[in-house]
Amino acid sequence: MKAPLLSLCALPLLALTPSCAVVIGNDGYVDGAYGHGDVERAVCVITGTAGNESVSGTVTFTERAGGILVEADITGLTPGLHGFHIHEFGDVSGLDGKSAGGHFNPDEEKHGGPEDRNRHIGDLGNLEADSTGRATYSRFDDEVRLSGRRSVIGRAIVIHADADDFTTQPTGNAGGRVGFGVIGVAKD
Numbered sequence: 001m002k003a004p005l006l007s008l009c010a011l012p013l014l015a016l017t018p019s020c021a022v023v024i025g026n027d028g029y030v031d032g033a034y035g036h037g038d039v040e041r042a043v044c045v046i047t048g049t050a051g052n053e054s055v056s057g058t059v060t061f062t063e064r065a066g067g068i069l070v071e072a073d074i075t076g077l078t079p080g081l082h083g084f085h086i087h088e089f090g091d092v093s094g095l096d097g098k099s100a101g102g103h104f105n106p107d108e109e110k111h112g113g114p115e116d117r118n119r120h121i122g123d124l125g126n127l128e129a130d131s132t133g134r135a136t137y138s139r140f141d142d143e144v145r146l147s148g149r150r151s152v153i154g155r156a157i158v159i160h161a162d163a164d165d166f167t168t169q170p171t172g173n174a175g176g177r178v179g180f181g182v183i184g185v186a187k188d
């Protein structure tokens with residue numbers, strides 16, 4: 001029932017309101033075409049963007065009751081805070097990281113900090129690198145999902161040059177993109 005219903009609704013919307021059509025298409029893509037309903041763990045291998053080749057590491061997403069445990073271990077950063085986000089597209093073909101698009105935001109919220117009630121799903125806050133350039137992160141997130149319309153599978157992680165201020169729209173003024181990777185289904 002769901003698929004025919006969506007197509008009937010989507011046809012007039014496609015013609016009249018492009019923004020609505022994008023949302024409906026997005027749902028169909030994540031829920032229907034790929035069916036990641038049983039994914040319990042995802043992984044993202046980070047590489048440096050052009051000029052930032054020292055950046056590397058791993059981000060993992062592990063399903064827990066009511067949300068996802070997000071853990072990261074990244075090296076090769078400059079000491080200090082770096083915006084840490086899930087971006088919309090798992091497209092890392094552009095060496096500057098821009099092909100990953102903007103923050104993953106299926107609910108059309110404003111940009112914010114990870115603990116804000118209103119935030120992009122992709123707003124994971126900041127990584128804090130120590131004097132050696134290593135940053136670790138471990139946080140339970142109740143917005144991120146590994147299935148359904150909030151699924152982050154196939155999206156990208158982007159690490160920025162500067163701190164996310166959690167306020168400036170729509171990006172937190174976090175500067176250029178120094179590292180990125182695609183979030184994929186993890187092997188066990």
Ligand SMILES: [Cu+2]
Pocket residue numbers: 083084085086087103158159160174
């Ligand atoms: Cu970002």
Ligand SMILES: [Zn+2]
Pocket residue numbers: 085103110111112119120122123170171172
């Ligand atoms: Zn955001």
